[in-house]
Amino acid sequence: MSPLLDIDDLHVSFRAGPPWRKRDVPVVRGVSLRVAPGEIVGLIGESGSGKSTIARAVVGLAPVSAGRITLGDDMARRSRARHVQMIFQDPVASLDPKMTVGAQIAEPLAIHGIVPARERRRRVMTLLGRVGLPESAYDRMPHMFSGGQRARIGIARALAVEPQLLIADEATAALDISVQAQILNLLMDLRDDLGLSLLFITHDLAVVRVLCDRGIVLQGGRIVEEGAPETLLEAPRHPYTRALFAAHI
Numbered sequence: 428m429s430p431l432l433d434i435d436d437l438h439v440s441f442r443a444g445p446p447w448r449k450r451d452v453p454v455v456r457g458v459s460l461r462v463a464p465g466e467i468v469g470l471i472g473e474s475g476s477g478k479s480t481i482a483r484a485v486v487g488l489a490p491v492s493a494g495r496i497t498l499g500d501d502m503a504r505r506s507r508a509r510h511v512q513m514i515f516q517d518p519v520a521s522l523d524p525k526m527t528v529g530a531q532i533a534e535p536l537a538i539h540g541i542v543p544a545r546e547r548r549r550r551v552m553t554l555l556g557r558v559g560l561p562e563s564a565y566d567r568m569p570h571m572f573s574g575g576q577r578a579r580i581g582i583a584r585a586l587a588v589e590p591q592l593l594i595a596d597e598a599t600a601a602l603d604i605s606v607q608a609q610i611l612n613l614l615m616d617l618r619d620d621l622g623l624s625l626l627f628i629t630h631d632l633a634v635v636r637v638l639c640d641r642g643i644v645l646q647g648g649r650i651v652e653e654g655a656p657e658t659l660l661e662a663p664r665h666p667y668t669r670a671l672f673a674a675h676i
């Protein structure tokens with residue numbers, strides 16, 4: 428099966444330093460990875476290792492210095508905005524505090540013009556059910572919900588446009604462990620029911636073991652190891668992977 432996401436030798440650099448000595452600082456240094464349809468891939472690495480930059484490059488928010496990012500059968504740039512959705516750690520920051528949950532989930536439907544206005548409410552109700560929220564959430568404001576529920580709202584909003592790939596950037600990092608487990612279950616259900624592919628960015632190895640088909644370990648903008656989560660956890664080959672895992676026990 429051809430990959431849904433194919434990142435080939437990606438390099439990303441940022442201009443940094445004082446004005447009199449600006450230089451290009453490489454942040455992603457030759458990363459190649461693939462995500463197959465319906466696959467859940469974990470991207471693991473310490474803070475600053477370049478995980479978010481890779482995610483941002485996929486959705487066109489970080490500059491690609493070299494390399495290639497291909498989506499599906501090379502989705503047009505325009506459809507990329509729809510078929511790849513991102514969810515973040517802090518759904519409070521990504522949700523508009525002044526907009527009802529219903530309006531918030533319906534917004535991407537309007538932006539992408541994929542559901543006629545009169546059918547949007549119905550679609551949002553379906554999405555609420557899909558992520559395990561009651562229909563009564565529709566008219567409420569985001570602050571009335573717990574962290575886990577806000578994560579569900581963020582997922583419903585991301586799902587509204589029926590993406591093929593969801594990139595979760597530390598999306599469950601701020602949640603209590605039991606709430607986090609519920610969200611991971613939801614993500615696995617979405618994969619099973621919708622065939623959704625997931626690139627799950629995390630520094631938490633326990634999560635990778637529960638959720639991911641495959642893990643990729645990033646250090647300093649390079650992939651140092653990848654494989655089945657159990658293999659990474661039980662027999663890490665690279666010293667960095669070992670150190671990373673030891674730090675989490």
Ligand code: ADP
Pocket residue numbers: 441442443454472473474475476477478479480481
């Ligand atoms: P991670 O998500 O793994 O914590 P990031 O991809 O956010 O890492 O960041 C990797 C490195 O790139 C960090 O050193 C960060 O400071 C730097 N960086 C990220 N975005 C920018 C930017 N827009 N301009 C300059 N440097 C950046």
Ligand code: MG
Pocket residue numbers: 478479480596
């Ligand atoms: Mg990050």
